[in-house]
Amino acid sequence: MLVNPTPPQKAWLRDSWKRSIQAGLNSRTQPEDHRLPRNEVTERVDQHQTLIQVVEEHAYPLFCQIFSRTDSRLILADTKGIIIKTWGQKRFREKLTEIALDxxxxxxxxxxxTNAIGTAIVEKRPVSVIGGEHFIRHHHFISCTASPIFSPTGELIGVLDVTSEYQAHNDATQVLIQNMVQNIESELLNFIPDAALKIKLGHDSSVLDSGWQGIVVTDKNGQVLAQNAIAASVLANQLQPGDAIESVLDSLALNRVRKTEQFYYQVESVNRHHSNKPSLAKNMPVKSEQQPSCPLHQGDPVVEQAWKQAITVMDKRIGLVISGETGTGKNEFVKALHRQSVLSDNPLISINCGALPKDLIEAELFGYAPGAFTGANPKGFEGRFRQADGGILFLDEIADLPLSAQSRLLHVLQEKVVAPIGATRSYPVDVYVIVASHKNLKEMVAQGEFREDLWYRLEGLSITLPSVRYRQDLEALIRSIFAQHANQQTLSDSLLEKMTHYPWPGNIREIDSTCRLIAALCDIDNIQLTDLPDNIQEKFCSLDGRVTTSVHDLQATLEAKLIQTMQATNGNVSLASRLLGVSRNTIYRKLNKLGIKTTKQQS
Ligand SMILES: Nc1ncnc2c1ncn2[C@@H]1O[C@H](COP(=O)(O)OP(=O)(O)OP(=O)(O)O)[C@@H](O)[C@H]1O
Known part of the structure; x- marks a missing residue:
């Protein structure tokens, strides 16, 4: 029988080793891996999007600063110890794959x-497990330090871990990880629904922005919603959720550092411009200097301006019309606006007018009374307008709304009441309506296909989301979308270059489905063009192996090809016309346009 080695001295480690033995593990045998299927991994990543985002913004930079030159990985695990995401040294990741730390x-x-992630969950406190302190021998080459992450209401929501090659950890590592977790927990306070004020506290004014400050979050009336552990300690546990913050502060005036007899404090309004930023992918370039406030781009000025204007008009309840080719992200834009707006706790109801049969659209929008028409639900239907009451109704493809529904819509918008079909009464509704179309509504008005009065009612701000071929952040956008589908894979620079030159007629939708396909089929690092299926390779490459981007570039490519052919044929127009498959006249015309004379013309 194999005997486990001498248990360690530290009591908590001894206990952990005991538990490992009781679980039936043998220190000399590598335990079997328990791995989630790929689709469940994706689900878990989705469920932890906010936490991932906060880790990337508030812990990963510090990790990079301290560990970038060492063989280390930053690891986020969920409450069951399942690894959700890892960041850091790629070559070390490969080594960790051998022990399935992925x-x-x-x-x-x-x-x-015994391992830092699992043991921190059991102990509910930060732990370091250094080399030989791991119960399993195969794990002795690593050192891990992990700290549990708690939600603002004190529930365990995950574990943050740094795993390094054995020698890389020292006594300060645990303090560092605790600092990262502290930053994460403080940031999570901003995500509490109804959070309006954030009060930073400390015994000295210098700690207020240190990452070690106490934080209390309140609603707009100053009622405490949550606080971190430091605040509880600075305030000697005087405050509980629901208490009025003014019981411990003299003033709630914003931004000035103030002092009570016991502590310094500063009141800020909660920054709600956080939700659902796309994840900062591992293979994404370092953040641009100026972080865009819109979560849907990585530095495109057109989207950013559209976003800023939209936020402003929404707050003032001015109408918003969104145009853009199919797949440019109009729906996502509206979802992000909703999350960011004061209406975020109220419903967002989206309806695609083009996808509904024309004779059902009025019933869908405005509802109907029981027995209103044959085939209807016998209980009646309240309709999308009433479902959206207090929130936002997004009418996509509004151009497809039949004229009869248009007049009814105008009536609802003007009167703020909706009368279901066949009902004897009407219901008050307070709905902010956003519309989108990839058809030109103004032209439709001019042609009598869209009611002019409705157009004037809806139109406030018209914004157009750019087609991706015109976006300045295309490369970062592709990287970020790919990272959302990838497991650990990355795109090679040359493939990324091809992808950024492809015109993407289906816009973000096409990028999304292509990235999904590449991530599913190419389970390797640094994916090259030749690793892709033939049809995808073909779409990224033009005939001569160069890439076509826009009409302008296509033109340039054709012109270059013409010049090359003319050179190769020593100016023989007949031969060039046969090789290129175009008429001689076309060649003369093009050469003329380019200011090039044929040998014949020169002589
Ligand atoms: N910024 C983004 N990052 C990642 N994926 C995005 C982004 N914007 C849109 N998408 C994805 O692209 C696809 C198309 O987006 P969306 O439905 O918002 O486009 P749309 O302009 O409303 O399209 P349509 O006009 O055809 O209704 C969706 O799968 C969406 O998840």
């Missing part, structure tokens, strides 16, 4: 023996 694998103490 995405989707359970690092529960009962499955992997």
């Amino acid at each position: 995405q989707g694998v359970y690092w529960d103490e009962g499955l992997k023996g």
Whole structure:
């Protein structure tokens, strides 16, 4: 029988080793891996989007600063010890793959023996497990330090871990990880629904922006919603959720550092411009200096301006019309606006007018009374307008709304009441309506296909989301969308270049489905063009192996090809016309336009 080595001295480690033995593990045998199927990994990543985002913004920079030159990985695990995401040294990741320290694998103490992630979950406190302190021998080459992450209401929501090659950890590592977790927990306070004020506290004014400050978050009436552990300590546990913050502060005036007898404090309004930023992918370039406030782009000025204007008009309840080719992200834009707006706790109802049969659209929008028409739900239907009451109704493809529904819509917008079909009464509704179309509504008005009065009622601000071929952040956009589908894969620079030169007629939708396909088919690092299926390779490459981007570039490519052919044929127009498959006249015309004379013309 194999005997486990001498248990360690530290009591908590001894206990953890004991639990490992009780779980039936043998220190000399590498335990079996328990791995989530790929689709469940994606689901978990989705569920943890906010946490991932906060880690990327508030812990990863510090990790890079301290560990970038060492063989280390930053790891986020969920409450069951399943690894959700990892960041850091790529070559070290490969080494960690040998012990399955990668995405989707359970690092529960009962499955992997004493390890920082699993043991921190059991202990509910930060722990460092250095080299030989790991129960399983195969894990002795690593040192891990992990700290649990708690929600503003004190529930465990995940674990942050730094795993390094054995020698890389020292006594300060645990303090560092705690600092990262502190930053994460403080930032999570901004995500509490109804959070309006953030009060930073400390015994000295210098700590107010240090990452070690106490934080209390209140609603707009100054009622405490949550606080971090430091605030509870600075305030000697005087405050509980629901208490009025003014019981401990003299003033709620914003931004000035103030002092009570016990502590310094500063009141800020909560920054709600956080939700659902696309994840900062591992293979994304370092953040641009100026972080865009719109979560849907990575530095495109047109989208940013559209976003800023939209936020402003929404707050003032001015109408918003969004145009843009199919797939440019109009729906996503509206969802992000909703999340960011004061209406975020109220419904967002989206309806695609083009996708509904014309004779049902009025019933869908305005509802109907029981027995209003044959085939209807016998209980009646309240309709989308009433479902959206207090929130936002997004009417996509509004151009497809039949004229009869247009007049009814105008009536609802003007009177703020909706009368379901066949009903004897009407209902008050307070709905902010946003519309989108990829057809030109103004032209439709001119042609009598869209009611002019409705257009004037809807039109306030008209914004157009740019087609991706015109976006200045295309490369970062592709990287970020790919990262959302990738497991650990990355796109090679040359493939990325091809992708940024492809015109993407289906816009973000096409980028999304292409990236999804590449991530599913190419389970390798640094994916090259030749790793892709033939049809995708073909779409990224033009005939001569160069890439076509826009009409302008296409023109340039054709002209270059013409010049090359003329050179190769020593100016023989007949031969060039046969090689290029165009008439001699076309060649003369093009050469003329380019100011090039044929040998014949020269002589
Ligand atoms: N900024 C973004 N990042 C990642 N994916 C996005 C982004 N914007 C849109 N998408 C994805 O692209 C696809 C198309 O987006 P969306 O439905 O918002 O486009 P649309 O302009 O409303 O299209 P249509 O006009 O055809 O209704 C969706 O799958 C969406 O998830």
